[in-house]
Amino acid sequence: MEGGILARDMLEERVKAFIVENRMIQAGDGIVLGLSGGADSVCLFFMLLALREELGFRFVCAHVHHGLRGKDADADEVFVRELCGRYGVGYYSFFYQVKEEAGKYGCSEEEMGRILRYKSFGQVLNNLGFNKIAVAHHMGDQAETVLYHLCRGSGLAGLAGIRPVSGNRIRPILCLKKEEIIKYLQGKKESWREDKTNQELLYVRNRIRNRVFSCLEELVNPASVEHIAACAGVVLEAEKYIEKQAKVAWEACARCVEEGVYISLECFAGLDVVIQKQMVFFAVDALGRGRKDIQAVHLDMVLGLIEAQAGKEVMLPGILVVRDYSEIFFGVDGKDRGRLEEIVIDGAGEYGLSDRQGILVVSGPMPVELAEKKEIVKNVENIYTKWFDYDKIKDTLQLRTRKEGDFLEFSKEGSKKKLKSYFIDSKVPRRFRDRVWLLAEGSHILWVVGYRISEKYKVTESTKWVVRVQMKWR
Numbered sequence: 380m381e382g383g384i385l386a387r388d389m390l391e392e393r394v395k396a397f398i399v400e401n402r403m404i405q406a407g408d409g410i411v412l413g414l415s416g417g418a419d420s421v422c423l424f425f426m427l428l429a430l431r432e433e434l435g436f437r438f439v440c441a442h443v444h445h446g447l448r449g450k451d452a453d454a455d456e457v458f459v460r461e462l463c464g465r466y467g468v469g470y471y472s473f474f475y476q477v478k479e480e481a482g483k484y485g486c487s488e489e490e491m492g493r494i495l496r497y498k499s500f501g502q503v504l505n506n507l508g509f510n511k512i513a514v515a516h517h518m519g520d521q522a523e524t525v526l527y528h529l530c531r532g533s534g535l536a537g538l539a540g541i542r543p544v545s546g547n548r549i550r551p552i553l554c555l556k557k558e559e560i561i562k563y564l565q566g567k568k569e570s571w572r573e574d575k576t577n578q579e580l581l582y583v584r585n586r587i588r589n590r591v592f593s594c595l596e597e598l599v600n601p602a603s604v605e606h607i608a609a610c611a612g613v614v615l616e617a618e619k620y621i622e623k624q625a626k627v628a629w630e631a632c633a634r635c636v637e638e639g640v641y642i643s644l645e646c647f648a649g650l651d652v653v654i655q656k657q658m659v660f661f662a663v664d665a666l667g668r669g670r671k672d673i674q675a676v677h678l679d680m681v682l683g684l685i686e687a688q689a690g691k692e693v694m695l696p697g698i699l700v701v702r703d704y705s706e707i708f709f710g711v712d713g714k715d716r717g718r719l720e721e722i723v724i725d726g727a728g729e730y731g732l733s734d735r736q737g738i739l740v741v742s743g744p745m746p747v748e749l750a751e752k753k754e755i756v757k758n759v760e761n762i763y764t765k766w767f768d769y770d771k772i773k774d775t776l777q778l779r780t781r782k783e784g785d786f787l788e789f790s791k792e793g794s795k796k797k798l799k800s801y802f803i804d805s806k807v808p809r810r811f812r813d814r815v816w817l818l819a820e821g822s823h824i825l826w827v828v829g830y831r832i833s834e835k836y837k838v839t840e841s842t843k844w845v846v847r848v849q850m851k852w853r
Contacts, residue, residue: 409509439469
């Protein structure tokens with residue numbers, strides 16, 4: 380028994396050292412733990428319970444019922460609620476019909492489940508004024524991610540795998556193997572819930588976990604998972620250094636404007652290849668698109684533009700890249716889809732785009748004093764998040780593409796400019812113009828999405844009520 384206690388104490392000390400090394404938690408932090416009821420999240424629950432007084436943080440738990448596994452999922456929710464009750468930890472529960480939501484937005488159930496989980500965790504975090512979300516990724520998840528990215532053609536960023544800290548998300552047990560997690564809980568005589576779908580081979584990650592790793596451990600090295608995860612740490616160190624150097628080049632070579640990103644061709648061509656590729660990722664970030672679909676082949680396509688003729692263009696997932704005479708241009712684009720369906724915006728909520736390339740999120744109206752002041756101040760800089768004076772909106776809004784007669788106001792005195800003229804002046808390529816989303820009140824364009832807003836609807840010192848509109852690209 381003494382040996383068991385020592386082993387458990389050593390695991391808690393390892394997790395504590397990992398937290399400190401990666402500066403995950405500071406005294407006074409408020410943490411929302413995503414608690415599914417599986418062994419991994421239950422292990423993290425007890426780790427946080429053991430360390431909260433010593434490290435000086437608070438935590439609560441949030442559980443998401445995906446509406447997918449019937450009575451098993453119901454039992455998961457009961458288990459988690461009772462666990463939190465037994466140890467006096469705050470508990471919040473959410474229910475979704477993930478299958479229906481996935482169909483609505485044209486994505487997989489796995490991806491929609493992830494989106495809804497983090498949405499729920501974020502809601503608890505904001506309501507409580509907490510600042511961090513803890514999730515229970517472990518060493519096996521790290522190795523799966525690295526191998527998955529490697530097989531899909533990833534660059535350094537993908538091979539670095541899961542970060543211990545990513546924004547406000549922390550992963551305190553990323554340093555533990557699955558076997559250690561199980562032994563830890565067994566030593567504490569604590570139970571957990573088993574998700575039978577983890578054994579199914581429907582999902583790619585399950586196939587990697589249940590087939591590929593078993594072969595590697597049996598035929599190559601029993602410590603394959605541990606070594607792959609350790610390699611991710613080495614790659615992350617290199618990736619951080621490269622990113623630091625690339626930021627210097629970005630400041631010298633790139634300029635972000637409303638229509639997209641321009642990178643000086645002369646400057647770009649003189650950089651080392653590894654820095655050029657990191658610059659492409661920065662451009663993707665600046666456009667508000669995720670990096671996860673950018674593969675090695677896409678990076679090579681962009682670098683191929685350096686020696687191409689002016690006017691040559693390539694498509695990345697959701698992004699058009701054009702080689703001009705002296706610059707390379709990156710702009711948000713979907714498929715060559717022509718005019719898009721009009722969407723009526725009749726209040727706060729999420730509106731899926733008809734091309735399934737993203738979601739428009741409308742929040743409010745709210746009193747201006749409750750709004751995020753920093754965001755409003757940066758209304759020009761945030762090209763995909765805008766604040767509007769709600770009281771100046773007199774009619775129903777539409778999200779659509781251009782029509783004859785569309786215009787914007789360009790001054791406080793009310794001077795107008797036709798949308799067509801604005802597109803020409805802003806050098807929006809003709810091929811884009813029928814595919815640019817517009818937020819409109821009749822013919823008056825509030826927002827050319829990704830570009831500018833109309834002067835009429837801007838928030839001013841006299842504004843009393845505001846509405847926030849954000850475009851989230853897939």
